[in-house]
Amino acid sequence: MSGQDGIVDAPWISAAQARNAEHIGREIEVRGWVRTRRDSKGGFSFVELNDGSCFGNLQIIAESSLPNYQADIHNLSAGSSIVARGIVQASQGGGQATELLAKQIRVLGIADPQDYPLQKKRHTLEKLREWAHLRPRTNTFGALTRVRNRLSQSVHQFFQEQGFYYINTPIITASDCEGAGQMFRVTTLPLDHLPLEKGKVDFSKDFFGKSSYLTVSGQLEAEIYATALGRVYTFGPTFRAENSNTSRHLAEFWMIEPEAAFFDLQDNMLLAEKFIKRLLRDLLDSCGEDMAFFEERIQPGVIASLRQVMEKPFEHLTYSDAIEILNSSGEKFEYPHAWGCDLQAEHERYLTEKHVRGPLVLYNYPKSIKPFYMRCNDDGRTVAAMDVLVPNVGEIIGGSQREERLDVLLSRLNEMQLQAEDYWWYIELRKFGTVPHSGFGLGFERVVQWVTGLGNIRDCIPFPRTPGSAEF
RNA sequence: UCCUCUGUAGCUCAGUUGGGAGAGCAGGCGGCUGUUAACCGCCGGGUCGUAGGUUCGAGUCCUACCGGAGGAGCCA
Structure with missing residues (x-):
């Protein structure tokens, strides 16, 4: 997913790469999901993006002069998907080597914070299990x-x-003789109308001609x-x-x-x-x-x-x-x-x-x-x-x-x-x-x-x- | 399958011997000249897992069922 491998458009690089100081000065594009947004007292916003390429987020600086700042960026919330283009620069704050000064931020899909279950705070692992589609x-x-x-x-x-x-x-294995505990049966027989032979289910009529299991x-x-x-x-x-x-x-x-x-x-x-x-x-x-x-x-x-x-x-x-x-x-x-x-x-x-x-x-x-x-x-x-x-x-x-x-x-x-x-x-x-x-x-x-x-x-x-x- | 605990707001929880539901966070609006999980103010939000029962009255007591957690057995 890097810009140098010839698979995708040249400016698109991963957040992992953009976080590396060797890219300072380059104009690049990143694509991913917003983890959090913080508004600065100076009238601009910090948007943290994660695209899965590494643990850390890429900090994006979104200034209020961006045309869609008030309409889109100022309302960006966790889970929203964006494409951001700009110049990688040395970070002025601590905690990260680089940050992206955005020239353009395109919002692909918002995640309405009223409905989006994941919050910035910590969730229990039990709760996250109920949201297996969001927990990654x-x-x-x-x-x-x-x-x-x-x-x-x-x-x-x-x-x-x-x-x-x-x-x-x-x-799928057709023998029930592996002896390593209970097995799941695999069958195409109609469960509401099983073929019987002397009172027992006739598995010779089953898909493999005999009992089969996972x-x-x-x-x-x-x-x-x-x-x-x-x-x-x-x-x-x-x-x-x-x-x-x-x-x-x-x-x-x-x-x-x-x-x-x-x-x-x-x-x-x-x-x-x-x-x-x-x-x-x-x-x-x-x-x-x-x-x-x-x-x-x-x-x-x-x-x-x-x-x-x-x-x-x-x-x-x-x-x-x-x-x-x-x-x-x-x-x-x-x-x-x-x-x-x-x-x-x-x-x-x-x-x-x-x-x-x-x-x-x-x-x-x-x-x-x-x-x-x-x-x-x-x-x-x-x-x-x-x-x-x-x-x-x-x-x-x-x-x-x-x-x-x-x-x-x-x-x-x-x-x-x-x-x-x-x-x-x-x-x-x-x-x-x-x-x-x-x-x-x-x-x-x-x-x-x-x-x-x-x-x-x-x-x-x-x-x-x-x-x-x-x-x- | 067994034993123990548990199920209250979007999330984490409080709720005292049964007397009519609360906090923090999140969210919305407003304020704050670079921030990096909880800065300040205001606001909205709950059939208290489900179904019965006891009681004048049940979040609170009893029964059953469903979900979750820990431990055990079986195993990797």
Whole structure:
């Protein structure tokens, strides 16, 4: 969107560029939305414009000699859209390097302050959720959007540099055997007139000839590609129909799932750590203004804590050691933490927030509490699983080395009373040229929540989908 | 799904043992010779979430439902 790239009319530049002192003296044009207007005692106005290009606003000086000053400019209010042309000059006031002395201001659309919900003052995040069509115009969601974008870019850059191929796994899946929780059914059957067969719905009449659902994970399909091309990753939407009402759950969220052939659990854990550190480094390097806002207004201390994470190696603990630490912690827990039980939120919180005070990689979980595809360890009672936990948010990564031994996989399916036929293609990957391989899933919004310090995951995605809520 | 809290003006909230609704901000008008979230004055604005019930009388008490928040479970 700059004037130099040849895409748009030469004088049009971004507010981010216009705020830079190197443009002083140039005649330029900016296009965006008014954040606020202040009238000077001298009979002219300061109009602050934001076009999304950066956190800060461009201050525009609108003198009363402009032909439409009284009619338009003097009444400009937050949310109005304008095109302003003028000369960039050094700012006479503090707080910004430059300002635009307007030669012309064209008002494209006014936002009537009587009706426009966003005020100059602070709104609660809960209220802004009701205005998801307007909240990107606020400082918080502008910053959030740029942070999300930067993280997305880093995801691709990191995996591309590490030799991973970006693949697209299906959104619609025709098997209900993924076992990762409640799924949303996809159907074209008439719900008021379902075809029945012996009293049950006849899904052979459905669009795909069988039951189909929205995906809860692209992992199994990613394994197909990993065992052909070596290293792959997905970055796509994921759907969970669980009725969970918390600040950490969404019914629709974005997940990144790398899968790598010839990676064992150690390689997998190292990959996860390098990946997270890369995300943090890029974020802190290139989203300074936005992160400074989160630091100042959302969670003081967040930047320092992220820096610390970047500099130190992650702590690693086996599940068994974690249980030992909980046992000898002297801490009072509401839930028990015996070996073989899944760790409760309070346990994870103790481990990350009090014991290690930073990210923690837990691995080698009891096989009884983990899915069939995780690789069985030699001790006969644990699997090569690993989770990455971080303070405040909890689990952001769950992964494992996958069971590559055909006989072991078959007996695990049998143990868990799953039908081998349902997994015929998954099993064939082990029949034909099987290799050790590993992967993990990282919840994108959880990372956003962690790095911004936002308390509720519903504010970490543009349009949150939660039980009872799919507005916009 | 469970537990707890909550729903009063555009926004944030106050409203005392049930007696007829208030403040700040925002907005409108006016004033103020460069300002950078709340300079001064005046003005307008509310079926007190919805539906029942108790009572002479309900924002206030009771019941149900709906929305929101925090925590739990499930998970990423």
